[in-house]
Amino acid sequence: GTAGWVYRFLTEYMCGIRPCKDGLMVKPCFPSHWKGAKVVRIFRGVKYNIEFIKADVSELIYDEKVVEVLPIGVAGSTHNIICKYKK
Numbered sequence: 001g002t003a004g005w006v007y008r009f010l011t012e013y014m015c016g017i018r019p020c021k022d023g024l025m026v027k028p029c030f031p032s033h034w035k036g037a038k039v040v041r042i043f044r045g046v047k048y049n050i051e052f053i054k055a056d057v058s059e060l061i062y063d064e065k066v067v068e069v070l071p072i073g074v075a076g077s078t079h080n081i082i083c084k085y086k087k
Contacts, residue, residue: 017041017050024070026060028052028085045075055084 016027061082
């Protein structure tokens, strides 16, 4: 049971990757001394390679396009995400 809760804490709360009606919302909450992180999240059969980068501006880039929410892709597909978050 503990491993499941630790995974959920790390992905949903620390990395801020949460399911929503339109796909995945990403709003990280990292410690201030972290420069970034990389996460692979599989959601509904879609693989999301997410790289978090500390920046001056918050921005979510999905396959080179700025988006508000990560859309649900086609099952079996892979997408590269860059999540820039404020310091």
